Amino acid sequence: MSATELRPGEPILHVENLHVTYQGRSRKTKPVLAVDGVSFDVHPGEVLALVGESGCGKTSIARAVMRLLEPSAGKIVLNGTDITRLGHRALRPIRAGIQMVFQDPYESLDPRQTVFDLVAEPLSIHRRLRERGERRAAVLRALERAGLHPAEEIARRYPHHLSGGQRQRVAIAAAMVLEPSLIVADEPVSMLDVSLRAGILRLMLDLREQRDLAYLFITHDLSLAWVVADRIAVVYLGRIVEIGPPAEVIGSPKHPYTKALVSVIPVPEAGAAAEQIVLVGETPSARAIPAGCRFHPRCWKYEELGRPDVCRTRDPSLAGDIHDAACHFLLDQDGAVAATAVPTTPQGDPA
Ligand SMILES: Nc1ncnc2c1ncn2[C@@H]1O[C@H](COP(=O)(O)OP(=O)(O)O)[C@@H](O)[C@H]1O
Ligand code: SF4
Ligand SMILES: [Mg+2]
Structure with a gap:
């Protein structure tokens, strides 16, 4: 389902009273309440930044929203569908509308796959564009859009041939190839050289302009949130303690x-x-x-x-x-x- 099928005013992502608990190794170890009752909405085309110190629960929120880990309580509604308890088969078509960009482009890309295979993989998983020519065109288009030129040549390379900035562009191309309506970006520039950060951020914001894409943008850097976000949510110890437009929250x-x-x-x-x-x-x-x-x-x-x-x-x-x-x-x-x-x-x- 695309964002355009949402009812007017309905968010792309609705998160309600989300809890994520990590159980201790033994019965004696207390569980970790990593996310302790978090609620927020992300609207079509909006950038919501989650900001907070390391360990406050940002990645746990992202992974729960993506259903990469099971929330211990709460509700996640994506594109109008409650996905909190959906089985994997039912989840798959809905998950195509939400993609993730991870913090570390050195870890998140399988080193044994070529750039072409990495960007084509989401298409295979979601059984889209199975005709070879169409698939190839979509992959090259995604690479071009992510600023990787010449796409034909880059597509043949392996991640170890690429710089950190190029790797993150490949990750963004792979996230964009299914034309999602929401991207969850977990500290997408914090592992990159300072000189490369602005280029990646510009790319992400340009894609948003062109495709009415929404972002859940996670960062520990409040000044970065100020630059990219329409709204900022400040997280402390598993809770949102403040949320609003940047001019309000920071000003x-x-x-x-x-x-x-x-x-x-x-x-x-x-x-x-x-x-x-x-x-x-x-x-x-x-x-x-x-x-x-x-x-x-x-x-x-x-x-x-x-x-x-x-x-x-x-x-x-x-x-x-x-x-x-x-x-x-x-x-x-x-x-x-x-x-x-x-x-x-x-x-x-x-x-
Ligand atoms: N797999 C895990 N097992 C146990 N505790 C974890 C695990 N992952 C994260 N935590 C803990 O959960 C809390 C939130 O972590 P995380 O979501 O990674 O925060 P952030 O992304 O904001 O740094 C931290 O106290 C962290 O130590
Ligand atoms: S003043 Fe506000 S933030 Fe500080 S301890 Fe009291 S309730 Fe908490
Ligand atoms: Mg994190």
């Missing part, structure tokens, strides 16, 4: 975690941050998520407010309209508390 963060991230990145358009906010301590383990607000052990606002009980006792949910954040004390532009989502009593109970 006027509501969550103390986002505020701290923004304060240390050079984003001129966001206005110079008054001062850098250095977060104390390490991100806690996803095996032992703090009670109440999971950010409280590192939250500068919590300290500033005199450690209110509510932060330790109540888990804040996302609140807002087009710009949402999960904090009991949402910030305004100056970092002051703008709104109290839950009126608090000294015991931390809702008043």
Whole structure:
């Protein structure tokens, strides 16, 4: 099914209360709550960036959305079909509409296959264009579109003949050959030389313009998200803590975690941050998520407010309209508390 068959306003991808749990090796090891209740939509032609530190659950979200791993709870609706529990046979035709580009172009391409075979493989899996001439034309076209010239010659090569940037272009060609409506890109430029990054990003954004493609774009780099995304979702310890348009999330963060991230990145358009906010301590383990607000052990606002009980006792949910954040004390532009989502009593109970 293509995006055009969606009802007006219906997202290409709808993710609801997604959970991903990794069981420990033995019964004594606690499970890892890598994704702990994540919800978001991606609309046709939209770029949604998931941003967060290493280990916050970005790759687990991507792999669950692709059904490369089984979510422990939640719902994934792709192009109007609930795929959460679909068997592999029923999943296959729907999966053709969503493709993935991985972080490491050295690992993600099978070294024994030629570029031609790598790009043709999705066509074989999905039994498309079985006539040889048609298939060949589609592969060469995909390589051309991915900026790999001359396509005929590149098609004969093996991955070890290619640079990192060329490999990532091959991966993008392979992702595009089925004409998907959504690409899940997991840190697609973070393993590339800085000099090659802009070219790959430009290619991805051009393809989006030409084909009304949507992206779930995963990155640990907030300034990169600012450049590519229509909306940014900030992830902390398996949860989205803030989501909205870049101008809002970066220009006027509501969550103390986002505020701290923004304060240390050079984003001129966001206005110079008054001062850098250095977060104390390490991100806690996803095996032992703090009670109440999971950010409280590192939250500068919590300290500033005199450690209110509510932060330790109540888990804040996302609140807002087009710009949402999960904090009991949402910030305004100056970092002051703008709104109290839950009126608090000294015991931390809702008043
Ligand atoms: N296969 C796995 N087994 C156990 N724990 C895992 C596995 N993969 C990831 N994790 C853990 O899940 C959490 C989220 O990891 P991941 O989704 O890779 O985050 P990110 O992509 O944001 O770096 C981390 O605590 C990580 O250590
Ligand atoms: S709820 Fe409290 S601890 Fe959590 S981010 Fe807001 S102020 Fe900080
Ligand atoms: Mg990752």
